[in-house]
Amino acid sequence: MISFLVSKFVKNASDTKSADVRSAVGTLCGWIGICNNIFLFLIKFIIGILVTSVSIQADAINNLTDAGSNIISIISFYFSNKPADKDHPYGHQRSESIASLFVGVIIVFLGFEMIKESVIKIIHPQEIDFRWITILILLISISVKLWMYSYNKKLSKVYESSLLEATALDSISDVLGTTGVLLSTILSPIIHFNLDGYMGIVVSVIILWNAYNLLKEVINSLIGQAPDSDFVNEIVDIILSDARILGVHDFILHDYGPNKQFASAHVEVDSENDIFEIHDHIDNVERAVKEKMGIELVLHMDPVRVNDPKTEYYKEKVKDAICLCNPEWKFHDFRIVTGPTHDNLVFDLVIPFEETKTKKEIENDILSHMNVDKIIYLVITIDHPFA
Structure with a gap:
């Protein structure tokens, strides 16, 4: 009835x-x-x-x-x-x-x-x-x-x-x-x-x-609660379906009620690619998410060096050190700033909400597991999982 x-x-x-x-x-x-x-x-x-x-x-x-x-x-x-x-x-x-x-x-x-x-x-x-x-x-x-x-x-x-x-x-x-x-x-x-x-x-x-x-x-x-992981993964899959996007991080979802959702994320792209071409592809991804899921998505472009020997060297060192510190830790948006006396390693570190260590303790823990010839400093931004 x-x-x-x-x-x-x-x-x-x-x-x-x-x-x-x-x-x-x-x-x-x-x-x-x-x-x-x-x-x-x-x-x-x-x-x-x-x-x-x-x-x-x-x-x-x-x-x-x-x-x-x-x-x-x-x-x-x-x-x-x-x-x-x-x-x-x-x-x-x-x-x-x-x-x-x-x-x-x-x-x-x-x-x-x-x-x-x-x-x-x-x-x-x-x-x-x-x-x-x-x-x-x-x-x-x-x-x-x-x-x-x-x-x-x-x-x-x-x-x-x-x-x-x-x-x-x-x-x-x-x-x-x-x-x-x-x-x-x-x-x-x-x-x-x-x-x-x-x-x-x-x-x-x-x-x-x-x-x-x-x-x-x-x-x-x-x-404001954590979004459903399947829901987030569906959005991430659409974003990563474009081969020019190398990674996704810092995903944020704002829910203002039924059919009124806004989202933002950072996407890693090759720094050698043409910026106008990349912007065009990002626009297409945003439209695809809007059409399929009804979400207003804004993507921020993070250029990263691809196939750079020094970047890859430090990246592997950081990856191994983080794995030894805590297998649940993840990192992204990695880049380096080189200088004559030292190198800065800049990246975002994703840690569980339950982590009790301070930022300084985490930095010292990672450095203690790294064996490199040059003086290095870590410039870390602490993140938490988005799903």
């Missing part, structure tokens, strides 16, 4: 990379969510009053809160689709992540509130009131929330939306909560013991765990 609604109300719905399409799909899901949640609130709140069930009334209030979250998501999709302006030159796509963070916080709040209510029910158990209409209402609620979870989860992957993912998580959390209420409603009269509070604590812990994973993912995205 959701596929029909998307195709009916969203133009060019198959264009999953379009910001307008993503916004329209998110807004549509928001309005569907508002209607479903208000419907569930009304029927559960009424039945909760009729059977004097605090847990069902609380579940109803939770659905009303979900309707508020849906309103937030609609507003978020509106702002995230706004074009770039002078104050926000990279667009407003991160508005979606901020809204996802807010929804996650709401889920955490409801999880703790459910724990509090559950403890109160354990300490002060209420009289069990079983009615078949209660079972019917709870089953309807679970079915509706499972449907909401399924379409939000599906569309979150199709349109790469963290906010729809958060909404899906909220829906499955509601399924767990309502299932807990249902089980306690069925089992409590059978065993003559009110399970409502105990079941509520179990469900609350599951909800809080899901919320933790959501918040962790969203916060990492906002702070």
Whole structure:
């Protein structure tokens, strides 16, 4: 049904990379969510009053809160689709992540509130009131929330939306909560013991765990996390497909939200090649990455000497010394500056983030493993792996 609604109300719905399409799909899901949640609130709140069930009334209030979250998501999709302006030159796509963070916080709040209510029910158990209409209402609620979870989860992957993912998580959390209420409603009269509070604590812990994973993912995205290694390697492979590019280093990816990614990297080229020809090839590589992966790539050209005996001699010495120091260390962008009394060896050294040695200790360690006739100094720039 959701596929029909998307195709009916969203133009060019198959264009999953379009910001307008993503916004329209998110807004549509928001309005569907508002209607479903208000419907569930009304029927559960009424039945909760009729059977004097605090847990069902609380579940109803939770659905009303979900309707508020849906309103937030609609507003978020509106702002995230706004074009770039002078104050926000990279667009407003991160508005979606901020809204996802807010929804996650709401889920955490409801999880703790459910724990509090559950403890109160354990300490002060209420009289069990079983009615078949209660079972019917709870089953309807679970079915509706499972449907909401399924379409939000599906569309979150199709349109790469963290906010729809958060909404899906909220829906499955509601399924767990309502299932807990249902089980306690069925089992409590059978065993003559009110399970409502105990079941509520179990469900609350599951909800809080899901919320933790959501918040962790969203916060990492906002702070800036390491890009996926396969994703980086795909870009590097495109860059190295040009035979005139000898190596790639200092790759940086800036992620401003779905379909809004910028990247930069340094590429090593033969210093003897014509600079205009190399520039032409670099332009072609940047366009290829843009066309294939939708990423705005900027490449910085690093000229290196190729087949220079003295450069190759020192390069091998540095390579052997680094291998003896730590096989996990790597280097790139190697060049030399020669003089009458000493030579400077200039290069970038890539070390793991976990490395505890200082820069001075690293330099002394490398020099201690080098045996050369001339005085040398190391001019090292410390880097870390980009994937």
